[in-house]
Amino acid sequence: MSQQHIKSHSEDDDHNHHDEHHHDHSPHAHAGHDHAGHDHSSGAHSHAPSVTEANEKRIRIVFLMTAGYAAVQAVGGWMSGSLALIADAGHMVSDAAALLLALIAYRVAARAPDELRTYGFHRVRVLAALANGAALLLLVAWIAWEAVARFRSPTAVLAGPMLVVAIIGLCVNLAGAYVLLRGNQGDGNLRGALLHVLGDLLGSVGAIAAAIGIMLTGWTVLDPILSVLVAVLVVRSAWGLVSDSIFILLQGTPRGLDIKGVEADIAALPGIAEVGHLHAWTLTDTSIVATIHVTPAPGSDPLALPELVVARLKNQHAIEHATVQVDPPGGIQKPCANN
Incomplete structure (x- = not known):
């Protein structure tokens, strides 16, 4: 037979x-799984996340705010001599990248498959996440090296500019959280974006506390201490991106x-x-x-x-x-x- x-x-x-x-079709706790639909008109399978235009617009707005402030924070950190601000700028970059990946999922991954890419362009997002995570790990290594050097030989920090930049960051993150909270919380991408913004908000609070501490005590060592704490947050995000991306590319269960x-x-x-x-x-x-x-x-x-x-x-x-x-x-x- x-x-x-x-x-x-x-x-x-x-x-x-x-x-x-x-709609959340998953009966199990698969956080952030917005399951794919199919394009019946063409017969092609579409694995793009189901998403509303309103949520996509909200994430785009917060991405622009986060990326713009990361640039301001990096410049402010360099001008004030604050390693903590530079480290937090790296944290903001990681979160901006996460938001960008969500937008990639909405746009690039939604492109129709072709004869050469029968599954479409979904792995573009995975490759971008892998590259982003690897770059952030290099940034963390530099921050750690610089922090050790500052522990051995403290560097002057302009606490005033540092405080101003940190307060601006707090306002940006509060505005971003407000924008995302008004969206549809059934969207896994939007919920993930909100968690990133809340993490940035805590980083801004820490930078404000460090700046005030330096102003009151003159202990510039507070700056590298905060930079190490922020670097730990960046490591967690970066390693998650790298490990998850490799796992997906290896077609793990x-x-x-x-x-x-x-x-x-x-x-x-x-x-x-x-x-x-x-x-x-x-x-x-x-x-x-x-x-x-x-x-x-x-x-x-x-x-x-x-x-x-x-x-x-x-x-x-x-x-x-x-x-x-x-x-x-x-x-x-x-x-x-x-x-």
Whole structure:
């Protein structure tokens, strides 16, 4: 008997996306997963995040504010001699980059696939995140080196200009938080952007405290101390970007997805005798792709299995794009222990 191949792709229902209206299809705690839809008119699969134009506009505004203030802060740090301001500018750059990546997800990743890039341009965002994270790690290394040098030989810091720049930063971050809080909190990208802005706000508060402390006590060592604390925040963000990007590029199993549990769940469906060769990976942080092999139970209709499995993977495991292959009984070969 020749092997029978029957394949099916998941198809999302058509949705009308209006401003301030966003659907979270995931039944599990997959934070920030805005699942993809499909372009039925062209037949091409679209994995772009579902997003409202209003939320995209809010993130664009906050990105411009954050990037603009990061430049002001870097110049202010250089002029005042404050390493803490320069370090916080790096933190602001990391958050501006995160906002930019969200905008890339909305725009670049939404471009239609072609014959050379059948999955579209989603990995552009991942590559940008990897480059951003690597650059920030280099910045942190420089900040740490400079901070050690300042501990050994304290450098004069102009606390007045430092305080002015830090207060401007506090105002910028408060305005950014206000803009994002008025958006639709069902949008994972917007929620992530809000967390970044709140982190920047705490950095501004720290810079204000350090400037006041230097003005009152003359302890310029407060500046490198704060710069190290801010650098720790940058390391956390940068390492997260690098590790997550590498994990996605290596097509690792999406975090929180239990492969054995999913296979057992599919095997329990009516009409299925065997399940195997389940492979799942993340296209971006917003779209999970999977392939799976099943064999029909005696008397079951093999043509009905792909639709059944696809629906289960989507509704119970947040896998929006699945390819199901139906093999003849005994056709699923178990992997060897040393493979």
